[in-house]
Amino acid sequence: MAQRKIKLAVFLSGRGSNAQALIDACKNPDFPAEIVLVLSNIPNAGGLERAQDAGIPTATVDHKLFKGDKAAFEGAIQEVLSSYDIDLICLAGFMRLLSAEFLTQWPEQVINIHPSLLPDYKGLHTHERAIADGRNHGGCTVHYVVPEMDAGEIIVQKSVPILDGDTPQTLAARVLEQEHIAYPQALRIMADKILR
């Protein structure tokens, strides 16, 4: 009998290279997850096109239409999600913070990828800050999402060297390659847990 797969909603705000890595991983029949929805808060985000090209349903919930009313924005997201049977929400470059109220509805069911070795360099401009501090390693972390930003339990972490002459861009590119490996690995771990 075919193994059950966990059903994912991927949230993004931009180009969607991590979403693409997940789309590609899910093409493997042995991969224990499938993407049932890609949702963006930014109309025309590049990641939406990637999903459409892969035949995955997409939705846009534009936060700007809610004029700062976060509860209404998140309510609209919940409304979209309610049409799907979702096991796990994967944030992949989703540039909105989800509230405690939202996260309570999805206990241990929201994960994120962050471009640093957490708990170092939470927030933005991670590569710039790591280089400025003279660090010799950077990396990425897949972690559970909790109300405090970039603070949830770590699922997978990958480290890369920071080389002499690195710029935030060259380091970002080296880290991104590892992100694309780390996120599918984290999903295998999550699927094991959820399907057990």
Ligand code: GRF
């Ligand atoms: C990645 O670096 C991810 O770690 C961060 O946002 C970026 C998204 O990139 N959270 P992409 O849209 O997946 O290419």
